[in-house]
Amino acid sequence: MDAPWGALISEGGRITLYRVQGGQIAVQDFATREEAERSGIEAGRLICLDAELRTTLPAPILSLANGSLGAVEQAGPAARLHPQVRVLIAGALAEGPDWDGVVVVQDEGVTHWVHVSAREIVSCQGALTGRLAAAMGAVGDAVSDAALSDTISRPERLAVHLNAAVLTGDAATVLGHLIGAELAAMRPYWLGQDVKIIGQSAPYAAALAIQGVHADVVTRAKAWTAGIRALGNSAGFSA
DSSP, X not given: OOOOEEEEEEETTEEEEEEEETTEEEEEEESSHHHHHTSSOOGGGEEEEEEEEEEESSEESSOOBTTEEEEEEETTTTEEEOHHHHHHHHHHTTTOTTOOEEEEEEETTEEEEEEEETTEEEEEEXXXXXXXXXXXXXXXXXXXXXXXXXXXXOGGGHHHHHHHHHHTTOHHHXXXXXXXXXXXXXXXXXXXXXXXXXXXXXXXXXXXXXTTOOEEEEOHHHHHHHHHHHHHHHTTOOO
């Protein structure tokens, strides 16, 4: 059996190790990195996902530096993709690595729109739609098609529409206006492009369909598993 390798992620004061061996992926949590490094995996077969290590765009979807995968960022407009997002994108494209288009990644209240081409991340932009919706009490995935279309057509009226929707407690209308504003801002990313969504289909797949854009959906779990294997391949380890 091939020797194991692992991917280390530090989040929330915990260290998570994704241990890969024989095609199987096991997840272990540790209190410190030192504990994780004593897990039986050779030091040279550990990949650290380090958000403090940063590369400017354009950049390969996966590119290791001294055994670490860092974040990628751009100056204008300011945007940043953590290494976990790079792994998700690699996983979503695992079956077609030369795919060219836009990947939409829903990530903890931020939606990233990422243009990929020739196995590189060319550019990206993020939208705080999820955080804004949560702050306004717009929980759930129901979206008003009328609100969405209205704000795509007239995004300058967003603040007025949101005020009325919040006063009436209409969560679907709030989310419709917010998604509409996001799609208006991201038009260069989806107009005439092939689109993949990582995560759940709602609300973006339906919102894009209203604009005549079909988006393929890859679950986060599937993208992550395939991405971890792609990460090992990029380091020369057997998946």
